[in-house]
Amino acid sequence: MGMTKLKVTVLGSGTSQGVPVIACECDICQSKDSKDKRLRSSVMLSYRGENFVIDSGPDFRQQMLRENVKTLSGIIFTHEHKDHVAGLDDVRAFNYVEKRDMEIYCNEQVEKALRNEFHYIFQEFQYPGVPKVNLNRISKKESFKVGQNLTLLPIEVMHYKLPVLGFRVGDFTYITDAKTISNKEKEKIKGSKILILNALRIAEHISHFNLKEALEFIDEIKPQKAYLTHISHLFAKHSDIEKMLPENVFVAYDGLVIDV
Numbered sequence: 001m002g003m004t005k006l007k008v009t010v011l012g013s014g015t016s017q018g019v020p021v022i023a024c025e026c027d028i029c030q031s032k033d034s035k036d037k038r039l040r041s042s043v044m045l046s047y048r049g050e051n052f053v054i055d056s057g058p059d060f061r062q063q064m065l066r067e068n069v070k071t072l073s074g075i076i077f078t079h080e081h082k083d084h085v086a087g088l089d090d091v092r093a094f095n096y097v098e099k100r101d102m103e104i105y106c107n108e109q110v111e112k113a114l115r116n117e118f119h120y121i122f123q124e125f126q127y128p129g130v131p132k133v134n135l136n137r138i139s140k141k142e143s144f145k146v147g148q149n150l151t152l153l154p155i156e157v158m159h160y161k162l163p164v165l166g167f168r169v170g171d172f173t174y175i176t177d178a179k180t181i182s183n184k185e186k187e188k189i190k191g192s193k194i195l196i197l198n199a200l201r202i203a204e205h206i207s208h209f210n211l212k213e214a215l216e217f218i219d220e221i222k223p224q225k226a227y228l229t230h231i232s233h234l235f236a237k238h239s240d241i242e243k244m245l246p247e248n249v250f251v252a253y254d255g256l257v258i259d260v
Helices: 060-066 088-098 108-117 183-189 211-221 238-242
Strands: 007-012 042-047 050-054 074-076 102-106 133-137 144-146 150-159 162-169 172-175 194-198 225-229 249-251 257-259
Touching: 007 060, 007 194, 042 060, 060 088, 088 102, 102 108, 102 144, 108 133, 150 172, 150 183, 162 183, 183 211, 194 211, 211 225, 238 249
Parallel strands: 050 074, 074 102, 102 133, 172 194, 194 225, 225 249
Antiparallel strands: 007 042, 007 257, 042 050, 144 150, 150 162, 162 172
16 A cells, blocks of 8 residues: 555444443443443544545444544445444535535445435435435455545455455454354455454353454454454453453554554
């Protein structure tokens, strides 16, 4: 990718309910540490003046405001669960400011869900002010280009029985909502210098890596640095999770910036 660095901003590092969880009295939800406040999982890729977001969850608006994002060239979807797509309506602001449709990149199953959940976006006769989007179909079979300069390689992981796409850009790989990954897809990840990976909690879970599974996977891939994301309030406080990790593994937190 030449001399220009890819900048990755963690927009959200929490699981589907976020942290704190509504009405929860647990220690983690009551924590005063700002790193224990986790919005729904998403990252922003910034490269040569263009920004791309992977997943627009329910906190998308808040994330864009917090990071003071003035331009957005596209949204890339991992899968159709609500905590990853619910904020799509808020692309309206970028449509208005940038006077263009929002490019969205998703596979067939996600497109179907978006057309269902956001039916008003895709209707022939549109109400004034609805989001304007341009759908780009992607699949695990081939890499695709976003904007002027970025090429993404999709990686299929399994979220229990649901296929989810992770993405590799150069030396960086982002994987969320994984429970199992086939050997064929693992090959696409090998050689990544920086890996962001889901690690829901310490106890096992049917559709997510727990801490042990995430660390085993990191050990197999051997990136220079790995960051854990999609973290639940059932895991531990940020500062306590850090103590459980090997020296090249870190806990992602909202607002973290990684230069690749």
